[in-house]
Every structure is written in C-alpha cells, then in structure tokens.
Amino acid sequence: MANLTLVQAVNDGLKTAMRNDPSVVVFGEDVGPKGGVFLATEGLTKEFGEGRCFDTPLSEDGIVGAAIGMAVNGLKPVCEIQFQDFIFPAFDQIVSEAAKLRYRSGGQYTAPMVIRTPYGGGIRGGLYHSQSGEAYFCHTPGLKVVIPSTPYDAKGLLIASIDDPDPVLFLEPKALYRTLKGEVPEGKYKVDLSTLRTVREGRNVTVFCYGAMVPVCQKAADQAAEKGIECLVVDLRTLLPLDEEGVLEAAKQTGRVVIVHEAPRFCGFGGEISALIAENAIEYMESPIARVTGFDTPFPNTLEHHYMPDDRRVLDAIEHVWSY
Amino acid sequence: MANLTLVQAVNDGLKTAMRNDPSVVVFGEDVGPKGGVFLATEGLTKEFGEGRCFDTPLSEDGIVGAAIGMAVNGLKPVCEIQFQDFIFPAFDQIVSEAAKLRYRSGGQYTAPMVIRTPYGGGIRGGLYHSQSGEAYFCHTPGLKVVIPSTPYDAKGLLIASIDDPDPVLFLEPKALYRTLKGEVPEGKYKVDLSTLRTVREGRNVTVFCYGAMVPVCQKAADQAAEKGIECLVVDLRTLLPLDEEGVLEAAKQTGRVVIVHEAPRFCGFGGEISALIAENAIEYMESPIARVTGFDTPFPNTLEHHYMPDDRRVLDAIEHVWSY
Amino acid sequence: MTPQTLESVIQPDGGIDGYDPQMSEAELLHCYRTMLRVRAFDDVSLKLQRAGRIGFSIPNRGVEATQVGAAAALEKTDWIFPSYRDFGMALYHGISPLAMMHNMYGNAADTTKGRQMPVHFSFTEPIKFFSISSPIGTHIIQAVGCAYAIQQRKEPHVVLSSFGDGGTSSTGFHSGLNFAAVWKSPVVFLCQNNQWAISCPSSQQTASESYAIKAKAYGMPGVKVDGNDLLAVRRSVREAAARARKGGGPTLIEAYTFRMGGHSTSDDPSRYVPKELFQEWEKKDPVLRFERFLKKKKLWSESVRDTYAAEAFEEINAAAKQAEATPHPGLETIFSDVYADVPQHLRRQGQAAFDLARRKGDAAGGDGAFPL
Amino acid sequence: MTPQTLESVIQPDGGIDGYDPQMSEAELLHCYRTMLRVRAFDDVSLKLQRAGRIGFSIPNRGVEATQVGAAAALEKTDWIFPSYRDFGMALYHGISPLAMMHNMYGNAADTTKGRQMPVHFSFTEPIKFFSISSPIGTHIIQAVGCAYAIQQRKEPHVVLSSFGDGGTSSTGFHSGLNFAAVWKSPVVFLCQNNQWAISCPSSQQTASESYAIKAKAYGMPGVKVDGNDLLAVRRSVREAAARARKGGGPTLIEAYTFRMGGHSTSDDPSRYVPKELFQEWEKKDPVLRFERFLKKKKLWSESVRDTYAAEAFEEINAAAKQAEATPHPGLETIFSDVYADVPQHLRRQGQAAFDLARRKGDAAGGDGAFPL
C-alpha cells in the first residue's frame, strides 16, 4: 500500500499495465520526456523506452486514429489527450470509427484502446481548459466512458479499462489530481467497469455524482446530515455502459433524487439519469428529480467559482427535494 | 402558394434568402453544378453564380471553419454537410469555435451562419448515412438546433435561421425530403425559432417528437384515437434553445408523456425532455415518462425497419402510459 | 522518380521496351482475369441495382488497373486499408465474389452481418482487407497505427492505404502522412486520382501541381504513375513496399486515372462531366491496354477474353442468385458486436424488439426470446 | 525565394548591404520600441504570475522580431488571426498595455469579460486582432473564410494568419492552406517555427525538410525567413501581402526562430531543452540584432534603449496596478453573449445564480435581480 494522489495513482496504473503487458504503448502530446503536462506519464519513457512511451505531432485526430490502427493490429494503445477540451478534433475517429468498428466489421476487427484525458474545472482554465464533455461521448454506443474519483479507483479502473476488449474513454478529474491522497495497493488490481460505488449510506435523499463532484457532494451530504437529512451518495464511476439497475435501486431506496455534474445541464448526463428514473421508477418518487449542474453557457474564467456546483448549491437541492 | 416537397421548400428557402440578401453564400461538397446529392441546392450556381454557390474540397472542417471566418467578416454563409454522419470532422469548429466565439470575445466577434445537413434513417444507408446526431449538438451552449418536419416549416425556419444572429445547425429529415408535399408561400416569410407546433390536439397523452418522427407519431395518434385515446402531438421544431415553458405546458395538459426520436436513447434528446418534466412538473405525471427511440447501437442496414421507431412502437408506448 | 512526370511501362502498342516485371504467365493472366472479374461484378451489380434487387453499388470502370496492379505488388501477409472503390484488390487476393455478393445483399452470410451498405466490405482471409468505412480518410491514419504495430514487432509486412483524390483533403490524410513520415512507418499511400470527388473536379480539390507532390509536405518520396497501366502501378507499389520493408518509411503514390462513369449508382455524371472526357479516356482503357501487352506476349486472344469473361459472369451471376436466396440477418445482429458482451440496457432493448416482432407475427421474433 | 534557403537582411555587424526597407526613422524606432515593450510586458507578467497576482502568461523572448516584423508589414485595415504568442502584433498596432493587462487579470474591463484565460486577447480597434482561441489551428481556416469575404467585396485587404510549428500538424492548417490556394484568397500564413511545441521538437513534429516546403502540397509559394531578423520578416510578409492584394493568392512563410524560455509560466523547459541550445540562440537575440542595425544608422544608443525600457516598464507596471484595482466582471457576464439574446432557460439559471449569491451575502448578487 502506498499513499498516492490521484495523478500518482494514474501514473502507477500505467506503469503496472506496461510492466504486465509489453503490448501496452502510451503516446500523446508531451507525454514523453516532459512526462505530460500534469506528470501523469512521468518516468514512462525512461523505464519503457521511446518505443512504448512517446510524443506525437500536434494532432488529436492523428493520436486517436493511429491508436485505432495499433489496436486493430495487436497493440494496447493508451493515448493521452492533453485536455479534454482538445479532444474534439478526434471526435470523428472516436465516434465514427473506434466506437463502430466492431459492429460494422461483424466483429472481425476491434479497437481495444484507452483514451485518457483530464477534464473539468477548478484550475482557472477558462473556456478551453475546464470542460466536462462526458455527455458527448455517452450518447455513443460502442464506447465506454469511465470517470474515477479516488486514487484507488483511478488505478483499478484504469487497469480494467486497459484490459477491456472495447474502446474506453477515461476521463480524469484534474481538479482532484493533487487535492486528495489515498491508499493504493501495489501491483495489479482491477475495479470492475459498470459498477457503482456507494460513497455514503442514507435513507432520505439519493445523490448521484461522479468525478470531481463526488467530494463536493460528500461535503454537502455531511452538512445535510447535520440538518437531519441522511443522503445516499452514489459515485457512478462508469457512465457507459451504466449499471442502470443499480441506479434505479439507489433511487428507489429514498424516493428523492439529486443529480450533480459540472457539465452544462441541457442534454447533459444528468438528463439520462433523471429520464431512467422517470421511465422506470416514477411511482417511487416523492419529489421532483433535481439536477445541480454547470450553467448552459461556455465555461467562464474569473467567475468559475460561481459556475461550478459547490456544496452550497448541492445542499440547496437536497433540502429542496427533502422538504418538497 | 406552391405545392412543394420538403427538399423543394429548402431549395426555395435558399433562393429566397439569396435573392433578398447578396451577402448570403452557399457552399459545400457537390452543391454547385450537381446541385447537391439531394438536389437541395439545384439551380443556385446558375442563378447566383459561382461566387455565391460553389463546391469545396472534401473537408467538413474546412467548410465550417471557412464559414465562421466569412460570418465574422460580414457574409451570411449557409454551408451544407452532405450527410449529418459526416459532420464530425467539423465538430471542433462547431462546438469549440462557432458556438463559443461570441462568448469568448465578449461579443466583439460573432458567427451568424447556418449549417444545413440531411439526417436520419429510412434510405437504407447503414451506419453512416442514417444517423440522428442532434443530441451531440444540443449539449452545446451558443448553438441553435432546428429541425423542420413540413415543407412550410422547412422554408420558414430556414429563412429565420439565416436571419438569426447566432450559428444554427439546420437538420433536414431526409426521409421526408420527397415523401410529403405541402403548401408553401412564395417569397420571404419566417417561422420563429424556439416555438413549438401543435400537430394535433388531445387531452389524454402528450407525444413530443420532431423531424421524420412527426408523421410516424401522427399515424400512431390516429390509431390511438380509434381506441379512444386522444393524443396531443407536439412538434418541437427548435431543439435548442427549447421552448421549455411550452413543453411543460403541453406535458401538464395530459399528465402522460411519450417522447419519440430516431437517435439512440442513452443520453439522447428525449432524456432532456423527460428530465425537464421530472424536475418541474413531476406532480402532474400520472404515469411513467416513456421514450420511444432508436436502439443504443450503431445504425444497421438490412434491419433498419426494426431499428427505427414506427407507429406500432409509438402506439404501444401511448397505450402503456395511458393504461398505466 | 519525380512527383511530376507520369511513370508508365506499357506503350500504346503493348510493348514494354525492355522492362521485366518478373511475373509468370499465370500471374499475368491472373491480373488480366481479375480485371475482367471486376468489370463483370460491376455489370452484374448495376443490373441488380437497376432491377431493385440491391440498393447501391460503386462502379470501377476505368480504374481496374490501379486496383489490380497495386494488389499484385502485395503479399498475403500485408494489410490493405481500402476505400469503397477497391474491391479489385480483394478479388485479386482470392476473396470470392460470393462473399462480396452476400455483402451487396446485406444478408445473414455477409461478413458485416448486413449492417453496412453494399460495397462496404470487411475481410480477414486470405488477406487482411480492413473494414471499409464511409467517412472519407479516416482509414489513412489508422493504417499508420497498424504499421506502427508491425514496426514494434519487427515484422516484414507493409500496409497499403488506398484513397481517392478527394481523400487528400481529409483530416486523416494530413495526420496519416505526417505521422507515418515521422515514425518511418511501413505504409504505402495510394492516391487513386480518378479526377473526381463525386462531382468535384481536381481543380476544385487542390491547387497543387499534382497529388504526388503533397509528399514533400511530409518528407516522403512522392511518385505519379499512370493508373491505367497495370505494370507501372505494380512496379511503383512494389518499389515503395520494398523500401518500407527495409525501414525506409512511407511513400505517396498518385495513380493518375479516370472514373469512366458515375460516382455510384445514385449519381448522374452527365450533370457535370463533359462527355468529351469520357471519349478521350475511353481510348486509354486499362483493360485494352493490358490486352495489347498480353497479345504481344502471345498470351491473349479474343477467345481467352471471352472464356474469362464468360466464366466471370457465370460465377458472379451464380453468386448473386445464392446471395439473394440467403435470408436476412437475425434480429439479434442489431444488438451484438456493439461491445464484446451485451450490456444490461441492450439486453433489455433486444428483448423488447423480439417481443414486438413476435407480436407483429414477424418471423424475426422467433419464439420471442432474446438469444444473446 | 525557395522554401529551403533562409532569407535574412540584417548582417551580424548590423549592415543590410544595400537593402532599403523604405521605413522612416520613426517607423524603425517604433519597431524597436515595440520589441522592448513586448519584453517588458513579459517580465512584468512573469513577476505577477510568480507573485500569484495573475494565473498564467506566455513568454515571447526570442520571437519578438517575428511578431513585430510581421505586424509592421500590415495596414490597419488588414486582419490579424493571431496565436496566443503574438501580442507583439497588437502592441505594434497601438493596442494599449492597459487593455492587455485587463485581460491578464480577467477583470470587468477585459474585452473578453474575464471569460478567457490570460493572453487570450480579442480586439477590434485600432486593428482587427481576432479573438484568440486555445484550440490550436482552428483559426487558420477561419482566416481563409475571412479572406474570402474580402475577395467577395473586392476589398484590397489581406488577412495574416499566425501559428506555430506545432500548428502545422493541426486540422485547420491542412484545410486552411488547401482552401486558400484553391480560392486564391488574400491570406499570409505565418508559421512561427520556434522549434518547439511545448516539449515536442520539430523532429517529432514533421519529417519535412522545412515547414515552408509544406506550401508545395497546396500549390502556393513557400518562404523560409530568419525569424530573428525583423527586416527580413517584414519584407517577406510585405511581399506576400502585396501579391495577395493583387489577387495572387496566399503564401506560406516560415519564420525560423527559437523560444528562449518555457512554453508558458507553467512549463519547465529544463526538463527537455538542452541548455546549449539556449546559449547558442542567446547570441542570435533579435533585439540585439536590431540594435546593431539601428546603431549603424546612428539611431541607437544605450540611453535610447534605457529610456524606452524605462518608459515601457513604467507604463506596464501602471497598467498592472490599474488592472488589479479593477473589479471582477459582474455575475451577469456568465450568462450574456451566449446568444445575441438571453433565452428562457439561461434567464432562469441566471436568476437562480443571483438569488444564491445574494443569500450567500456575495456582492456579485447585487439586489438579487438578474439584470439582463
């Protein structure tokens, strides 16, 4: 056991995977000698050589497109997109190609690969270093979308993603890269994809969240507890394929639901969670299904603290659905 | 008044806009001499010259990127993406640039432009000539997303979109291009964006739909009527910015809701409609909020008739929420 | 070898002054026969499409020599990342017209399980003929990743990435050629310049002196070869492949040819192609040209042609009959292969589809139990 | 003019053997002074960032001559589509350090209303200095559309599109240069080859002989110029602009220079840049080089430099003070400029934000009424 930050756990996960499987290759912009702008790939080129961890030209389309070809021909590419905000030049390769290859080839060709990228606000990054684009990808059958919120899960989910037979988008909450430490086992272990994590038990209100919003919701739940409202806080961890039964189960347990994410609300991931419940468990609902999200605007810079959901906004929603 | 097909109405709308405003330019792949693969731009190069309607190299990124620059400098670009399935190379220009330019420049630079593209199934187009990607764009603040379902709306909404000060994605239901005709006034008229269209009145069940699903829902509603279930059928027409008050109003009128779209269900547009209601009008709901959608798979070819929602599936959902 | 001069081998009279392709008579005849089979497949497909038996097809008349010449330069252990106008390469390497016809019909025997449009083939045997995608250019950079894996394992194989003149404007072309050159990957980029991207002529596609010269932007050799000259295409691809196998990196080859028809069965070229051009290029027909070469070698006679053509039509018509008689893919194929395993929500959606099909009395529903 | 030979004007001794830039003494000194102001702005910004007063800045040491030389070749009626490392162009054309500092602080007086990160400037006066975007390369093709509008209206203006060596690998570079050449648009593409894309050296960025040679792929002239030579950069941009104004179409100019520091204040170049390189390029300092030229013209003395530098620091420090004293943007700026008008749902979200701010006792909430 080592006590690691989330980004250190990612680094450990990469090293572990590369040690266990020579076909794992890591590449992207500045991931080599520099070790990545957040140092997630620090030391990889040194330990595994330039053939297995290397920099690429400045083209996300090229990074993901090449990864698909590598995966088709027996390598296990784990590529990095420097910021999730810069993944859109690769959108076509991800949505049209990686996600659809198995299907369109009748299973003859597949693209088991991982795209790692830091997402989310909190670093004063403005429009283009702060976005949470998960909903764009969750609407894409064939893709898996994973978001850890703890160092333990970061390593375990990353290794599971690298071992997965399908393409995985691995979104790392950069706001949590260094803010929290946790116990992380040495060597290889996995956290199964498509499983939920109960962060906190509670009978009154269910709070669904993921990534950097998990600690925010924990804080809000603690405050709610002081006011006598016990929250069941659920970390979704894998957004696609989602454990829908688990989500419905958790919603039914309290009959009152709050969904939290940083991304804009309209057509965001929270809408799907709400719709799942409204479609399959509405008779259990004792109050409106509330969403606490980023605003339906681009991501601002100076005022980002007003933009991002905080414990205060989450607590308001919890009290709203509880007192309804 | 002329009796036109939907694609003829689009063509008429383009000609009308170009006649009224010399700054309107139309371009894309094969829109010139060939007149577009669906003939939506037929005759434009002939009438307005190669400077105002012309073919481009095979690059959607280039088409949309150039359109942004034109719009910034006083032209009114109306570009075509040959199939919505091929818009993804331009995703970055649409989502990162067109949608965010006004915001990030503090209103100093804007990109009033229209991106026209045919979407949806029904022509045996398989994975890449059938998709409905509206949800990808509706999660993008700064963008407007419009989908007509009649020849009258096609022309009126297109002209309104061209006159709009913000970038508009204009999705044309290719399945309806030639299947239905309708009365279309000559000359310039507008159908306001962000307004709903009541297709059919009814007190029992509210059906929300748009594009090619509108006639499907009408058919299902007629069948429901024979069984004594009166449906209020609403054509959303503009998905973003959505008339949320109008949607809630229509949902409250019956307390029973069915939402229909071709696109995959997970994180689709239907989820947002459902979540809006679950958040603001759940106490009016007398049954689950049902979604009838494409499956969460890529779009198949031979079996597309099983993939696409038909009147039978819609009727099942209507009966389900009614008899609940 | 400059990107500007057009390399050719077969002279108007069929002579190849001194050049020795080092091909057996059998190989030469296999190339010829394959071109005739491409033509037969086109003709049969067109008839089927016009008769409403299949939805769509992509004609290859005019570009047969480019496809077959390139294929003839490859080993079975190499990879092909093809475009939708490349099935001559598949035929050359022994993929059967029947397997292709199953795809044209999108039936239960189609390797893509009826999910793709016609001509969007995918084969793994006897050569890796990578799943064809509709989006233009995406496979160009994918081919480079595939080649990187070959480098990693120090294998002697090469990857042929084939695309059109229009494809050079795509994102995948730019990233693909750039990455391949930086990585010195074993890729042969074959730009089939048939002078049209649907209705868009090369003059609207690029202002460069040639497509081959685009190689300079990436630091790799560029070659412009006569695409109607099977031996010239084969030679240039062989040279590029040999260099790549030796670690010499990628090459861009422009095969200069002409699309002797519409873009697809949905396209009417008379709207935009001056017919003089068709007349001019008719004279340069790649099959006639190869026939003149074979004739000089005493390998060709009208009866040889007629026999091959008759065999080809017989085989392909039979294939069409069999494909037409093959049932639709099962309903479960909508839900399989999205992921390696079928997740919860797809299982639920699949079950609902089977229930509905059964209630509709639709055979696809079977007993209504989702079989996956 | 070849894409390979490095064009320069100012000799080591400051001579320009016979070349006449046709610039007044005032113009020459304005160029010099602007370079010093870029340096002062960099130094002040770095101090502010290290002191935690601002979050981020992008240093320009080493590339001042490229920025100012290019700007000096433009008219106020031309357009600049800049990268984040181009503010020397803004300063040259009269945009004030104060306006820039407001952006560094993201305050209420920032033209981007505090929405963008520092150095992501946007100005419309006295020259169109287009809103800087973080995504690399997107503005390259946008500049071409802007130029197309100029062509349409038959205006005599040109568009300067500036980007880095890394930017040449982007999607927007490929579509931008291709469209511009096909359309013969009045664009000057300026590739500032400072030899690094953050930590990625040119050897990993491309295998081409130069960046300028990439022009061949698009059929436009390519020029490689000494980026540390202000007069050489100005000359090449002027020639390209003159050609463009006459309908001669676009040009790709590679300015060969070196980034004398980290990519940004967040970057530590010692991790990847061999320090010999810094020593080598220190000698080629573009400001010293221009000083030698001015000295030969009797326009330079240490006191001239010191006065200019002192004035620059005074002005920029004052600007920083004023910017720091300027309040944050109002809460409503989160919700405005998403669309021309504020739609229903944003009005609701905005009102909620104001209510919450008021309840929190946060001044931003004002009286809690959404003001838009």
Ligand SMILES: Cc1ncc(C[n+]2csc(CCOP(=O)(O)OP(=O)(O)O)c2C)c(N)n1
């Ligand atoms: C990204 C993308 N945009 C548009 C299309 C529509 N489209 C299909 S084929 C084609 C022209 C391709 O021309 P070229 O690359 O020269 O190949 P050819 O058909 O001539 O062999 C176009 C525009 C597409 N398939 N993909």
Ligand SMILES: Cc1ncc(C[n+]2csc(CCOP(=O)(O)OP(=O)(O)O)c2C)c(N)n1
């Ligand atoms: C599309 C995209 N990918 C990645 C980044 C992250 N990034 C910011 S600057 C930079 C390097 C740019 O290098 P270059 O184009 O040479 O410009 P320079 O900074 O050297 O002036 C990178 C990779 C980005 N901003 N946009």
Ligand SMILES: [Mg+2]
């Ligand atoms: Mg072509």
Ligand SMILES: [Mg+2]
């Ligand atoms: Mg650089």
